[in-house]
Amino acid sequence: MTELENNILEILSDDHRVTAEQISAMLDVDVKEVEATIKALEDRGVIVKYNTIINWEKTDREFVAALIEVKVVPQRDQGFDVIAERIYRFPEVQSVYLMSGDYDLAVTVEGKTMKDIAYFVAERLSPLESVLSTATHFILKKYKVEGIILDDHEQDHRLAVSP
Amino acid sequence: MNIKDMISPIIRDMPPSGIRRFFDLVDEIEGAVSLGVGEPDFITPWHIREASIYSLEEGYTHYTSNWGLPGLRREIARYLSHRFNVDYNPEDQIIVTVGASEAIDLALRAIVTTGDEVLVPEPSYVSYMPCVEMAGGRVVPIVTKADDEFRLTAQALRETITPRTKALILPYPNNPTGGVMLRSDLEAIADVLEDTDILVLSDEIYAELTYGDTTHVSIASLPGMAERTVVISGFSKAFAMTGWRVGYAAGHKDIIAAMVKIHQYTMLCAPIMSQIAATEALRAGYNDGYEDIKRMHREYDRRRRLMVKSFNDMGLECFEPRGAFYVFPSIQRTGMSSDEFCERLLQEQKVAVVPGNAFGASGEGFIRCSYAYSIDALTEALKRIKVFAEKYVR
Ligand SMILES: Cc1ncc(COP(=O)(O)O)c(C=O)c1O
Numbered sequence: 001m002t003e004l005e006n007n008i009l010e011i012l013s014d015d016h017r018v019t020a021e022q023i024s025a026m027l028d029v030d031v032k033e034v035e036a037t038i039k040a041l042e043d044r045g046v047i048v049k050y051n052t053i054i055n056w057e058k059t060d061r062e063f064v065a066a067l068i069e070v071k072v073v074p075q076r077d078q079g080f081d082v083i084a085e086r087i088y089r090f091p092e093v094q095s096v097y098l099m100s101g102d103y104d105l106a107v108t109v110e111g112k113t114m115k116d117i118a119y120f121v122a123e124r125l126s127p128l129e130s131v132l133s134t135a136t137h138f139i140l141k142k143y144k145v146e147g148i149i150l151d152d153h154e155q156d157h158r159l160a161v162s163p
Numbered sequence: 164m165n166i167k168d169m170i171s172p173i174i175r176d177m178p179p180s181g182i183r184r185f186f187d188l189v190d191e192i193e194g195a196v197s198l199g200v201g202e203p204d205f206i207t208p209w210h211i212r213e214a215s216i217y218s219l220e221e222g223y224t225h226y227t228s229n230w231g232l233p234g235l236r237r238e239i240a241r242y243l244s245h246r247f248n249v250d251y252n253p254e255d256q257i258i259v260t261v262g263a264s265e266a267i268d269l270a271l272r273a274i275v276t277t278g279d280e281v282l283v284p285e286p287s288y289v290s291y292m293p294c295v296e297m298a299g300g301r302v303v304p305i306v307t308k309a310d311d312e313f314r315l316t317a318q319a320l321r322e323t324i325t326p327r328t329k330a331l332i333l334p335y336p337n338n339p340t341g342g343v344m345l346r347s348d349l350e351a352i353a354d355v356l357e358d359t360d361i362l363v364l365s366d367e368i369y370a371e372l373t374y375g376d377t378t379h380v381s382i383a384s385l386p387g388m389a390e391r392t393v394v395i396s397g398f399s400k401a402f403a404m405t406g407w408r409v410g411y412a413a414g415h416k417d418i419i420a421a422m423v424k425i426h427q428y429t430m431l432c433a434p435i436m437s438q439i440a441a442t443e444a445l446r447a448g449y450n451d452g453y454e455d456i457k458r459m460h461r462e463y464d465r466r467r468r469l470m471v472k473s474f475n476d477m478g479l480e481c482f483e484p485r486g487a488f489y490v491f492p493s494i495q496r497t498g499m500s501s502d503e504f505c506e507r508l509l510q511e512q513k514v515a516v517v518p519g520n521a522f523g524a525s526g527e528g529f530i531r532c533s534y535a536y537s538i539d540a541l542t543e544a545l546k547r548i549k550v551f552a553e554k555y556v557r
Contacts, residue, residue, distance in 0.1 A: 007465075010461075011465070015538065015539070018538060022469060022538065022542065025468055025469040025472040025473065026465035026466070026468050026469045026538075027465065027468065028468050028472075154206055156204065158200050158202060158204070159186065159200065160186065160189045160190065160195065160197040160199055160200070160515055161182060161185050161186040161189050161197060161199035161200065161515055161517060162182065162186075162199070162200050162201045162202055163180070163182045163201045163288065163289045163290070163338075
């Protein structure tokens with residue numbers, strides 16, 4: 001990673017709406033070079049996607065989320081990757097992490113109701129032959145997601161003009 | 164009895180603050196976006212706040228020593244030495260104050276007597292002149308110029324020194340211009356001062372905010388200068404701690420002792436919860452390589468470049484400031500005065516910036532725009548200023 005790449009990633013990870021022109025001014029780098037660098041980061045899969053963090057609890061969408069601890073048997077030659085993929089391909093799965101410690105995969109899933117989740121665990125996840133056991137924890141409230149505080153009440157309390 | 168006549172003439176005749184006047188104007192405009200603040204947009208890092216909250220839980224609600232908490236003074240001494248090569252003894256050469264503001268006042272009151280002249284490079288921070296006058300002294304402004312990147316030159320200094328000159332205020336990195344003094348500039352100033360009995364009050368509150376390959380040099384770190392220099396600084400800018408009201412001064416023990424004398428009767432001590440927070444700021448900084456400062460600095464630097472480029476593109480010529488978090492573009496090409504520009508920009512585009520003349524007469528023809536705002540906020544403000552500039556820049 002070059003310093004330029006790191007700088008661009010830091011800016012875009014904070015707000016992907018910042019334009020190449022703005023980045024060019026902020027970093028004092030030619031706009032063409034900024035565009036090319038971003039393109040290269042996208043092509044290399046470093047920048048995966050530009051999405052939006054939404055506090056769904058403030059919408060009328062009904063959903064339930066759970067964190068499932070999964071113990072699995074790693075497969076010869078392929079370790080955990082194959083079983084992880086078998087799991088993360090399900091659209092209801094929001095994230096899959098390989099963990100150190102007591103269990104192997106931390107899987108978060110979302111559904112409309114608790115029944116959806118129970119169904120997913122019983123019918124989709126547990127039957128996979130490499131899955132040894134699961135422990136499901138329902139998520140009651142999300143405070144901070146991807147480094148972003150969802151309901152941040154800290155505001156700009158500054159006076160409009162000060163010396 | 165006419166109460167007005169009871170007010171001391173020094174206070175009565177003090178001109179109203181240009182900033183204050185502008186604040187009142189802005190206050191009336193709804194939906195105004197402001198580039199008018201002189202404080203960080205960042206909120207104090209959580210570990211610093213947390214340390215202070217914990218101290219309250221533990222019952223730290225009392226006075227401290229007049230000098231400030233010994234642990235904080237030791238941290239300040241280590242910090243000044245480590246970051247700026249400035250060595251003062253925490254036992255008797257450092258005082259913790261209620262912001263750099265109090266330190267400025269104390270230092271001036273400790274040294275200035277009636278008739279003394281104090282040299283103040285201008286444009287500069289608004290409190291030097293009133294504090295000098297309240298101490299009974301007289302300000303002799305030294306005009307600095309955009310062509311010199313608002314540095315104080317040895318020649319300008321030499322020309323203003325008289326037998327009555329008691330002190331020089333060295334306000335760098337500068338608010339409002341963003342100007343800094345390089346080592347070579349300071350060496351030239353030190354040369355001039357060497358054979359004089361002039362003290363230096365070096366306001367280094369923006370010391371952590373210098374950009375590009377410029378790093379802050381304290382005049383106190385130059386050979387022979389520590390004794391005659393009072394270094395004034397604080398936590399407001401570097402650690403985003405304006406509301407905590409904690410700062411400090413470091414200097415010759417006789418000057419600091421004199422400052423403590425005033426401080427003990429007027430302030431007693433800086434708030435203990437703020438002193439504890441400040442201790443945490445410096446201790447954690449020393450241990451993690453000043454990560455808080457670096458993170459905020461990186462952001463300021465990006466915004467700074469965005470601002471400089473945007474103003475220059477608009478035809479509002481802007482030298483590249485190397486310090487603080489302000490740009491100070493010239494508005495000459497609009498043919499307006501600073502006041503007129505700022506008032507019309509506020510009325511027409513609802514953007515608040517501060518007229519340069521609020522920082523001394525020589526700030527006329529300039530505006531101070533702070534970039535202590537998110538990129539979003541800056542982008543919106545710049546968009547509006549651009550519309551204004553397109554209409555008026557000739
Ligand atoms: C140059 C300068 N010195 C001192 C101060 C006062 O700082 P403090 O909050 O530590 O009193 C400021 C605040 O704006 C400043 O800009």
